Amino acid sequence: MQLTLNPVKPNVEATRKFLSSKDKKMLLNNEWVDAQKGGVIETHDPASGSLLAIIPQGTQADVDAAVASAKTTFEQGTWRNMLPAERAKILWRIGELIDANIDELAELETLDQGKPLGVARWAEIPGAAEQFRYFAGMCSKLESKVIPSSIGYQPPGKRVHSYTLSEPVGVVAAITPWNSPLILTAMKLAPALCVGCSVVLKPAEDTSLTALRLGELCIEAGLPAGALNIVTGYGQVVGQALAEHNDVAKISFTGSTQTGRKILDAAKGNLKRVTLELGGKSPMIVLDDADLELAIPGVANAAFFNGGQVCVAGTRLYVQEGIADKLYAGIAEYAKGLTLGHGLDPATQMGPLVNPLQAAKVYDYIQSGLADGAKLLTGGGLGGPHSTFVEPTILTQCHNNMKVVREEVFGPVLSSMTFKTSDEALALANDTDYGLAASVWTQSLSHAHRFASDIEAGTVWINSHLMFDPSLPIGGYKQSGWGRESGMDAVLNYVETKTVCAVL
Numbered sequence: 280m281q282l283t284l285n286p287v288k289p290n291v292e293a294t295r296k297f298l299s300s301k302d303k304k305m306l307l308n309n310e311w312v313d314a315q316k317g318g319v320i321e322t323h324d325p326a327s328g329s330l331l332a333i334i335p336q337g338t339q340a341d342v343d344a345a346v347a348s349a350k351t352t353f354e355q356g357t358w359r360n361m362l363p364a365e366r367a368k369i370l371w372r373i374g375e376l377i378d379a380n381i382d383e384l385a386e387l388e389t390l391d392q393g394k395p396l397g398v399a400r401w402a403e404i405p406g407a408a409e410q411f412r413y414f415a416g417m418c419s420k421l422e423s424k425v426i427p428s429s430i431g432y433q434p435p436g437k438r439v440h441s442y443t444l445s446e447p448v449g450v451v452a453a454i455t456p457w458n459s460p461l462i463l464t465a466m467k468l469a470p471a472l473c474v475g476c477s478v479v480l481k482p483a484e485d486t487s488l489t490a491l492r493l494g495e496l497c498i499e500a501g502l503p504a505g506a507l508n509i510v511t512g513y514g515q516v517v518g519q520a521l522a523e524h525n526d527v528a529k530i531s532f533t534g535s536t537q538t539g540r541k542i543l544d545a546a547k548g549n550l551k552r553v554t555l556e557l558g559g560k561s562p563m564i565v566l567d568d569a570d571l572e573l574a575i576p577g578v579a580n581a582a583f584f585n586g587g588q589v590c591v592a593g594t595r596l597y598v599q600e601g602i603a604d605k606l607y608a609g610i611a612e613y614a615k616g617l618t619l620g621h622g623l624d625p626a627t628q629m630g631p632l633v634n635p636l637q638a639a640k641v642y643d644y645i646q647s648g649l650a651d652g653a654k655l656l657t658g659g660g661l662g663g664p665h666s667t668f669v670e671p672t673i674l675t676q677c678h679n680n681m682k683v684v685r686e687e688v689f690g691p692v693l694s695s696m697t698f699k700t701s702d703e704a705l706a707l708a709n710d711t712d713y714g715l716a717a718s719v720w721t722q723s724l725s726h727a728h729r730f731a732s733d734i735e736a737g738t739v740w741i742n743s744h745l746m747f748d749p750s751l752p753i754g755g756y757k758q759s760g761w762g763r764e765s766g767m768d769a770v771l772n773y774v775e776t777k778t779v780c781a782v783l
């Protein structure tokens with residue numbers, strides 16, 4: 280694929296300022312520090328390959344220092360024992376500061392990850408601010424229960440008073456991936472901080488810049504020292520050390536299912552609490568009676584939004600035979616019409632993948648699908664100045680035992696096939712190791728809710744795909760993970776329930 284990028288520059292003075300000093304530091308006890316061993320990692324613009332910044336390459340020593348800082352803050356209670364209303368004010372302020380710096384954060388995210396500026400500016404960065412505001416409201420609402428027990432053996436004349444307390448679990452290690460860096464970070468930090476935990480954050484090595492900028496905003500918002508520490512570096516080193524660390528009480532991980540398994544292994548030493556938000560292979564079922572005006576852009580957007588680098592992306596399309604020709608024609612036209620380019624170029628609708636390795640991996644999946652007998656409806660090309668662009672690709676005549684249908688591709692590749700009956704569609708949709716999300720497209724209420732009930736996935740959308748809100752729990756069935764983020768459920772990830780039983 281031939282692709283020449285239009286020249287682009289950040290428009291926002293603050294972005295230019297942030298990037299003007301190339302050497303970034305990480306956050307330890309509200310101080311900005313280098314890695315103790317002095318190692319660094321270069322971070323590049325995935326569209327052009329140009330150097331953006333240099334981040335510290337943390338090691339075990341940095342993890343130990345960050346965990347010690349978080350533990351001290353937790354034990355001293357400077358954050359956890361702050362009045363809930365005061366914690367709420369600080370979380371709310373973080374949300375407000377994200378909004379106040381939204382243009383800079385959006386440009387940084389686009390430069391670091393590659394996504395179109397509109398995705399960062401109008402969806403993800405505001406979404407991160409909303410997470411902090413949603414959980415700010417929760418700080419003062421963590422109620423416990425008084426429980427009417429039936430214990431019959433207390434001393435005569437005495438009564439039993441039983442109740443529960445929700446207590447913060449302790450030091451939390453938050454490990455995040457590269458596809459939507461700031462919002463996925465906010466989905467962990469906001470609920471963990473809301474309940475009073477102290478956090479050590481390890482952002483993805485490819486996309487650490489907005490996490491570091493968020494660290495600055497957290498200090499500005501008044502977050503006490505040690506409540507948030509950030510250690511940048513490689514997963515096998517920093518992530519692994521956090522997952523193994525005996526003073527970390529909880530790992531909150533978002534990333535691939537393969538890494539999720541490694542984290543489970545590493546976490547077993549002190550039986551850490553573990554939440555896993557993992558990969559997906561989300562089906563989209565389009566029935567004959569679907570409203571195509573909704574379904575065509577909806578299905579195509581679900582597959583190609585953020586270049587398909589979305590855990591809940593619609594990647595398996597099951598189309599009922601009677602509507603297949605029209606749907607395929609519509610989504611092929613949509614895909615061909617997408618403008619690829621640098622995320623900062625206002626004309627761009629789809630950016631690059633995060634690095635050349637990921638683009639090559641996605642390209643290999645397309646080739647494997649074709650070798651297995653799929654037909655190329657559109658796309659299939661790889662190119663760009665840094666070999667990071669993959670064309671939006673639609674494969675038809677797939678079947679469920681192809682590798683491209685079974686495994687998570689994490690790029691702009693939609694695999695599709697037709698079905699005759701809704702029972703067949705349900706069986707195809709559920710024939711997967713994953714269970715993160717799904718969508719069903721139909722005008723029949725009955726079909727819609729039958730599918731919603733029978734599909735094995737943590738989220739089912741009806742006549743839409745990719746709708747999020749901080750109030751709506753999200754997470755996986757099967758090998759897509761353990762636990763839920765967003766909503767009240769997210770708070771439960773970070774608390775222990777203590778039962779108190781008193782004889783009065």
Ligand code: NAD
Nearest residue numbers: 455456457482483514515518519534535538556557558590
């Ligand atoms: P990844 O698993 O390679 O890395 C995720 C994070 O884990 C990174 O910070 C990485 O440095 C770290 N890591 C790597 N090896 C580690 C180890 N041995 N121990 C501890 N940490 C380690 O994932 P990725 O490629 O960055 O992101 C893409 C994946 O994330 C996809 O599978 C996608 O579906 C998933 N994801 C899931 C959700 C969700 O909510 N379920 C959301 C977004 C992304």
